[in-house]
Amino acid sequence: MSDFEDIQNLIRLKRHEQPSPDFVDDFVHSFQQRQRAELLNNSARGLLWERVTTYFDGLFAPKWAMAGAAAVAMLGTAIVLRPASQGGSAFANNGGTQVPAGTYIAPISDEEVRQYLLSRHYQGGFGDERERRLVAHDQMAVSPVGFKLDVEY
Amino acid sequence: MVCIMSERPLNPDPDQELVERSQNGDTRAFDDLVRKYTPKLYGLVYNMTSNREDTADLLQDIFAKAYRSLKRFQGKSTFYTWIYSISVNMTLNFLKKRGRYTKLSLDDVDNGIQNDPDFIKLTSGGNPLKDVNIHELQKRLNEAMMKLSEDHRTVVTLYDIQGLQHADISKILGVSEGTVRSRLFYAHRQLQNYLEEFRK
Numbered sequence: 001m002s003d004f005e006d007i008q009n010l011i012r013l014k015r016h017e018q019p020s021p022d023f024v025d026d027f028v029h030s031f032q033q034r035q036r037a038e039l040l041n042n043s044a045r046g047l048l049w050e051r052v053t054t055y056f057d058g059l060f061a062p063k064w065a066m067a068g069a070a071a072v073a074m075l076g077t078a079i080v081l082r083p084a085s086q087g088g089s090a091f092a093n094n095g096g097t098q099v100p101a102g103t104y105i106a107p108i109s110d111e112e113v114r115q116y117l118l119s120r121h122y123q124g125g126f127g128d129e130r131e132r133r134l135v136a137h138d139q140m141a142v143s144p145v146g147f148k149l150d151v152e153y
Numbered sequence: 154m155v156c157i158m159s160e161r162p163l164n165p166d167p168d169q170e171l172v173e174r175s176q177n178g179d180t181r182a183f184d185d186l187v188r189k190y191t192p193k194l195y196g197l198v199y200n201m202t203s204n205r206e207d208t209a210d211l212l213q214d215i216f217a218k219a220y221r222s223l224k225r226f227q228g229k230s231t232f233y234t235w236i237y238s239i240s241v242n243m244t245l246n247f248l249k250k251r252g253r254y255t256k257l258s259l260d261d262v263d264n265g266i267q268n269d270p271d272f273i274k275l276t277s278g279g280n281p282l283k284d285v286n287i288h289e290l291q292k293r294l295n296e297a298m299m300k301l302s303e304d305h306r307t308v309v310t311l312y313d314i315q316g317l318q319h320a321d322i323s324k325i326l327g328v329s330e331g332t333v334r335s336r337l338f339y340a341h342r343q344l345q346n347y348l349e350e351f352r353k
Contacts, residue, residue: 010294017260018261031216032180035217
């Protein structure tokens, strides 16, 4: 027998302290009621949350679509307006004057070429020499050096 | 020889089926668990609080918490150990909040005590306390229990009153078996002093 056996036997008498025989049934019943109430409360909360999220989904969906479309439009504009020096533009890069690709250029007629060749700039003058030269030419003067015009005036 | 420790309990959990059904939302299965464990957990909480109203309220909270936490129960221990751990922790928290104020509200002592050999021995002819009043004895036992620290009261409740093994108590409390034995030793020594007059 251990030193504490008598005290253990004494303490074990507390096993005879028992709740009423109906306690377990009553307890389980009240626990069920509490549990069901919690479940209902949770499902009501869940329903409210679902409605709130659905409402905000409906509210925000067109706005998001519009924002997305605006973003795409801005991106497209930025690509189109990007400077040609950055390469990859829609403009043709021919090393000289840049003409937008697809621009129609009418062919130069012979008459336009003739007029160009007769222009005062082509002849190196800046004033009324053309008239004087023409006069000189009319007067069988020599053509300017390096030029031979086969046009008849 | 390599011994691989498994996290799962060595013996199959007798409550496994009920637990799994409860985890899948079967409230009736959980009701069965409540019905099964209410008497045991009532004894645990009651003997730690010595107040039957507090015990009923606390037991509701314990089962409600267990139900909410059941999804996280992974079966690394038996359900028995798990729910006992919840009960002990919640009762200790309750006692800390309650503080030193203790109002005894005791259950009736059942008639079976009259046939209990220990009680018969206590009230036998050679004992000077043979005319001991059962209710007086009950009051003194509860007062002595309330004088113990909460840790000591817990091991006395689990070992002496509820009859759990040292190994099970160590799992429930998360301490070594040595700690359980040590706490029991000091608790018994204190109780000897408090209940000296009832000892032969």
